[in-house]
Amino acid sequence: MKKKSNLKKLISYYKPYKRLFWTDMFFATVSAAVALTIPLIVRYIAYNLVYEERAVILHTMLYLGAGLLLLVAIDCYSRFYIGNYGHVMGAKIEYDMRAEIFAHMQKLSFSFYDDAQVGQLMSRITTDLFDITELLHHGPENIILSVIKIAGALVILVNINWMLAIAAFVMVPIMFFFASKLYRKMRRASRRNRQKIAEINAQIEDNLSGIRVVKSFANEEIENQKFQKGNDGFLESKKNSYHYMGMFQAGMAGFTTLIQVCVLVTGAVLIAYGRLQVQDLITFMLYISVFTEPVRTLVDFTEQFQNGYTGFERFREIMDTKPDIVDAKDAKVLTDVKGDICFDHVSFAYQENQDEVLNEVSLNVPAGAYMALVGSSGAGKTTLCSLIPRFYETTGGNIYIDGHNIKEITLKSLRDNIGIVQQDVYLFAGTIYENISYGKPGATREEVIAAAKNANAHDFIMSFPDGYDTDIGQRGIKLSGGQKQRLSIARVFLKNPPILIFDEATSALDNESERVVQESLEKLAKNRTTFVIAHRLTTIQNAERILVLTENGIAESGSHDELLAKGGIYEKLYHMHA
Known part of the structure; x- marks a missing residue:
């Protein structure tokens, strides 16, 4: 049933291109008809x-020659149409499918990406899609060509001599039985190949993304050994696949040769008994060529189908993955946000049957408050803040913004009102201007420059020869840590949200960079509801309220001076990092 459902979905991608598809099938039929006609002219x-x-x-040959030239011209144009416009149709379907899977990936929740590898996902939208569209383009026309040629040849040959026709086609059922026996094994082997190449893509992506770490530890040889292990697995998978493919191709080639042998032997016997003319045997041999060619095409189609259908199964695995977090049916747009946030008995665990990271946390944060979160690693500081924009869904309790349950608000309007500055800044390949304007698509250049000035980034930007048009490389590799952080702050300044989350935004910076970035952060936080996850406690001394999180929830709460006076967990943490 799953396969039948998948095939229906696969065929549905032809719908926008029905006219192109049927025209392609028409010219495939014409090409097959030409191939069936020429041996009849030879017989005549x-x-x-x-x-x-x-x-x-x-x-007579003057007219026949002109007719043959016309048939050749028709066949040439038919093949041109199939090869050109048929491929364009396949490319358009590939375009549609790639757009569909990319858009779907944008909807998937953080929990999906927690367990996914980028290289694996890249394989789904590149290699797999190419094989799918090759199947969608060549599959139908190959079937049409093959069926018409085989059926046409059978009808013509039966009319010429039914006994010789039986000799020609007696091997066909055995041949297809043989093919079907290998079909499942080839499919499983093809699927293993897909998995192995995806694993290699993931390993390459992981290695190249961390190439500076590799070189800093001089571990190139270790990486080569890791890659060799994956490459060896791929080679073994390919060997297994080619073993079945070799059996398949050898068997099919043997059957086609046996068909020719059967026709020759039977034809010779029939000629000896006066039941067949030599001209008819010649015609039969010509039609055997017409017949065996589509058989070989069907052999190739079987391999093509394995690759394409296996790719489509992997494509559907992604498309059938539902986002964990979606808008409620009656979700409302969040407007005029003041920034009052309430956690009402909130609990959270990353997976079922795992210990809860947060347990029954209740917290009220008034609009415009500057709230700091401290605690040991794993206490749930980042998790608590990640629940506000619904990167993850609470497993218990609710969160409210200005009295609105965030589960009843559209995701876009919720996240439009929240700005996040993280320790691990992600900048896109491109220019400084493009990266800042990402905070507000369509922003004017004046707005971008104003945001950069607010983030204390304008001066260093203008020190580059190309200023805001400076290319920063992959992930901003050409910039220092402090410069990257200030660009990310400028991006949030441009977005201008009423709620801010700073996730250890200065912990990886040197003292000078930290001072500049801290100044930018404080300017950004003015009159906004702000959550600061702090590693260096000296950066949050001015916070209106500091929460100390432990595995048991909020252990302490108060201002810097109040918590020091208590002599509890915060006081120990402060002196530990002082």
């Missing part, structure tokens, strides 16, 4: 012109 010549006078032969 062999029967009717061999014993005629020279003048009659030349006169």
Whole structure:
């Protein structure tokens, strides 16, 4: 049932291109008809012109030659249409499918990407899609060509000599039985190949993304060994696949040769008994070529189908993955946000049957408050803040913004009102201007420059020869840590949200960079509801309220001075990092 459902979905991608598809099928039919017609003309010549006078032969061949040239021209255009417009149709389907899977990936929740590898996902939208569209383009026309040629040849041959036709087609059922027996094994082998190449892509992506770490530890040889292990697995998978493919191709080639042998032996016997003319045997041999070619095409189609369908199964695995977090049916747009946030008995665990990271946390944060979160690693600081924009869904309790349950608000309007500055800044390949304007698509250049000035980034940007048009490389590799952080702050300044989350935004910076970035952060946080996850406690001394999180929830709460006076967990943490 799953396969039937998948095939229906696969066929549905032809719908926008029905006219192109049926035109492609028409020219495939025309090409097959031409192939069936030429042996009949040869038979006509062999029967009717061999014993005629020279003048009659030349006169007749003048017309037959012109007819053959016309057939060749028709066949050439048919093949051109199939090869050109048919491939364009395949490319358009590939375009649609790639757009569909990319858009779907944008909807998937953080929990999906927590367990996914980028290289694996890249394989789904590149290699797999190419094989799918090759199947969608060549599959139907190959079937049409093959069926028409085989069926047409059978009808013509039966009319010429039914006994010889039986000899020609007696091997066909056995041949297809043999093919079907290998079909499942080839499919499983093809799927393993897909998995192995995806694993290699993931390993390459992981290595190249961390190439500076590799070189800093001089571990190139270790990486080569890791890659060799994955590459060896891929080679073994390929060997297994080619083993079945070799059996398949050898068997099919053997069957086609046996068909020719059967026709020759049977034809010779029938000629000996006067039941067959030599001209008919010649015609039969020509049609055997017409017949065996589509058989070989079907052999190739079987391999193509394995690759394409296996790719489609992997494509559907992604498309059938539902986002964990979606808008409620009656979700409302969040407007005029003040920034009052309430956690009402909130609990959270990353997976079922795992210990809860947060347990029954209740917290009220008034609009415009500057709230700091401290605690040991794994206490749930980042998790608590990640629940506000619904990167993850609470497993218990609710979160409210200005009295609205965030589960009843559209995701876009919720996240439009929240700005996040993380320790691990992600900048896109491109220019400084493009990266800042990402915070507000369509922003004017003046707005971008103003945001950069607010983030204390304008001066260093203008120190580059190309200023805001400076290319920063992959992930901003050409910038220092402090410069990257200030660009990310400028991006949030441009977005201008009423709620901010700073996730250890200065912990990886040197003292000078930290001072500049901290100044930018404080300017950004003015009159906004702000959550600061702090590693260096000296950066949050001015916070209105500091929460100390432990595995048991909020252990302490108060201002810097109040918590020091208590002499509890915060006081120990402060002196530990002082």
